[in-house]
Amino acid sequence: MVYSGPANLHYVTNPLLNKGTAFSLQEREQLGLMGLLPPHIETLETQLDRAYAAFEREETPLDKHVYLRGLQDDNEVLFYALLVRHLSEMMPIIYTPVVGDACKQFSEIYDHPRGLIIPFPERDRIDEMLDNAILPSVEAIVVTDGERILGLGDQGAGGMGIPIGKLSLYTAAGGINPSVTLPVVLDAGTNNQERLEDPLYIGWRHERISGDEYFEFVDLFVQAVMRKWPDVLLQFEDFAQQHAAPLLARYRDQLCTFNDDIQGTAAVTAGTLLAASNVTGVSLKDATIAFLGAGSAGVGIAEQLVQLMVRQGLSETEARGRIYLVDRNGLLTDAMTDLLPFQKQLVQPVDKVAGWAEGNISLLDVINNAKPNILVGVSGQAGLFSEAIIRAMADHTEHPVVLPLSNPTSRIEAVPADILRWSDGCALVATGSPFDPVTIAGNIHHIAQCNNSYIFPGMGLGVLAAGARRVTDGMFMAAAEALAALSPAKSDRTASLLPDVSDICEVSKAIAFAVGQQAQLDGVAPNTTEYDLKAAIDAKFWTPHYEEIA
Numbered sequence: 001m002v003y004s005g006p007a008n009l010h011y012v013t014n015p016l017l018n019k020g021t022a023f024s025l026q027e028r029e030q031l032g033l034m035g036l037l038p039p040h041i042e043t044l045e046t047q048l049d050r051a052y053a054a055f056e057r058e059e060t061p062l063d064k065h066v067y068l069r070g071l072q073d074d075n076e077v078l079f080y081a082l083l084v085r086h087l088s089e090m091m092p093i094i095y096t097p098v099v100g101d102a103c104k105q106f107s108e109i110y111d112h113p114r115g116l117i118i119p120f121p122e123r124d125r126i127d128e129m130l131d132n133a134i135l136p137s138v139e140a141i142v143v144t145d146g147e148r149i150l151g152l153g154d155q156g157a158g159g160m161g162i163p164i165g166k167l168s169l170y171t172a173a174g175g176i177n178p179s180v181t182l183p184v185v186l187d188a189g190t191n192n193q194e195r196l197e198d199p200l201y202i203g204w205r206h207e208r209i210s211g212d213e214y215f216e217f218v219d220l221f222v223q224a225v226m227r228k229w230p231d232v233l234l235q236f237e238d239f240a241q242q243h244a245a246p247l248l249a250r251y252r253d254q255l256c257t258f259n260d261d262i263q264g265t266a267a268v269t270a271g272t273l274l275a276a277s278n279v280t281g282v283s284l285k286d287a288t289i290a291f292l293g294a295g296s297a298g299v300g301i302a303e304q305l306v307q308l309m310v311r312q313g314l315s316e317t318e319a320r321g322r323i324y325l326v327d328r329n330g331l332l333t334d335a336m337t338d339l340l341p342f343q344k345q346l347v348q349p350v351d352k353v354a355g356w357a358e359g360n361i362s363l364l365d366v367i368n369n370a371k372p373n374i375l376v377g378v379s380g381q382a383g384l385f386s387e388a389i390i391r392a393m394a395d396h397t398e399h400p401v402v403l404p405l406s407n408p409t410s411r412i413e414a415v416p417a418d419i420l421r422w423s424d425g426c427a428l429v430a431t432g433s434p435f436d437p438v439t440i441a442g443n444i445h446h447i448a449q450c451n452n453s454y455i456f457p458g459m460g461l462g463v464l465a466a467g468a469r470r471v472t473d474g475m476f477m478a479a480a481e482a483l484a485a486l487s488p489a490k491s492d493r494t495a496s497l498l499p500d501v502s503d504i505c506e507v508s509k510a511i512a513f514a515v516g517q518q519a520q521l522d523g524v525a526p527n528t529t530e531y532d533l534k535a536a537i538d539a540k541f542w543t544p545h546y547e548e549i550a
């Protein structure tokens, strides 16, 4: 016998419809909810007070994460109203750093289905699975295959925590209605032995597929998405280095898509560095930049900085000559034969760096010889910005800009307090995960969170409000410049480089406007007046509130 359940239960079990104690008497009568709910009818405000008290009672950050995820699966309006009200406090719980623990322990804390997990063995049934998504229409998808979750490596199907967290920010920070968002995991297996041996592991227990088989699997998914929702915005997230760039290259001209780790990270870093140059007085065209980590994020950022330097007057060759990428085997040079295609444009000529070191050229060698004023960490490895590295940066430049961007907090290249101590308070610091301000010699240093979460919610809002058909490089440049224009450090050199997280909705709207205008200029969105674009953004921006059902 198939049990379909009475229709009335739908209203209290579907998180997009459930209002809990806030159902009015009329709704309770008409929807058949009498007796299912306690008699006192509450406002959203009262529900928020109760929910916040419950959140506070949870002891560990992961407990708080589990509580919030439970609330999201129960009542989305209440979840988002709570999140928006306490965004600075709760963003680190639903996003980095705590989402990292949630991904590692996803199978242990698993409770409710959310989004789609598409296992490789079921790849012939992807159309059916998209039909099962039970959403009337989908406008934004975040997809991962779980292979490079933050700096935590392969988490298999547990990577689902990331699309859920990112899409929560699409809504809380970017005003995208949660009913049109869909988190997806392409479960291509896992090479994480601990997960494979975990009796509770929820994913496909198989080593990862690779090569053509892998790319064909992703392609089956993308083609099915294009058939069902041709106008959808598809964000790729936390794919491993060998897949991220090829997938972006393959799909960016086929549908409205971007890779957040490559492009979103590039835009937030470019925006942060534009803001920093106002403080240091060194414009990007005069900057020299060193990277630790030449993966998706490192190369993505470097390529956008090349574009920015060219806009400021350098030739492309001059710009590339000012950017030094150091990976596991040292500085990338044109003598290296094992580089991935996307890294090859960012090598230094071996003649130029001859004599810098006996063997591989280390980050310290680069700092001592090239004397960069900007240092970016995207290695996913903790502690690699040693005291010697930071002191060498500070020896060569008055205000070194140091961005240890690796997530979560456990993977950061150096913590802000150390960077500021080792540089005698002279460094400008922004980090991937959130940090409290640091006081050195009585001066308070605000630590901006240089995370793509400042970009993708506004990018999503701009794309959807403007009706963009593609996501162009120009749209990311527009987002970076819009972000830099809002930097508090523009008017107060001691302030944070980026706006406060509590202002992120306004940031997203400004980015959306810049992105929408650029999409029109690039010919990928219908032309409108500025007034109409602004109106479309405001109309699209969903804020948590209960709709009358009956």
Ligand SMILES: NC(=O)C1=CN([C@@H]2O[C@H](COP(=O)(O)OP(=O)(O)OC[C@H]3O[C@@H](n4cnc5c(N)ncnc54)[C@H](O)[C@@H]3O)[C@@H](O)[C@H]2O)C=CC1
Residues within 6 Å of the ligand: 148, 149, 150, 151, 152, 240, 241, 260, 261, 265, 268, 292, 293, 294, 295, 296, 297, 298, 326, 327, 328, 329, 377, 378, 379, 380, 381, 384, 405, 406, 407, 408, 411, 431, 432, 433, 450, 451, 452, 453
């Ligand atoms: N703040 C933000 O918004 C973002 C931060 N990230 C973080 O950046 C990190 C890297 O992400 P992806 O570039 O996507 O990963 P990836 O795996 O593509 O690149 C990491 C690179 O670091 C290199 N690496 C590892 N150990 C190293 C060492 N000891 N010395 C030098 N290089 C080393 C690897 O060989 C690889 O090329 C992650 O921790 C991620 O969480 C990524 C995207 C956005």
Ligand SMILES: CC(=O)C(=O)O
Residues within 6 Å of the ligand: 096, 149, 150, 151, 238, 260, 261, 406, 407, 432, 451, 452, 453
């Ligand atoms: C922030 C982000 O996208 C990452 O660390 O992968």
Ligand SMILES: [Mg+2]
Residues within 6 Å of the ligand: 150, 237, 238, 260, 261
């Ligand atoms: Mg990511």
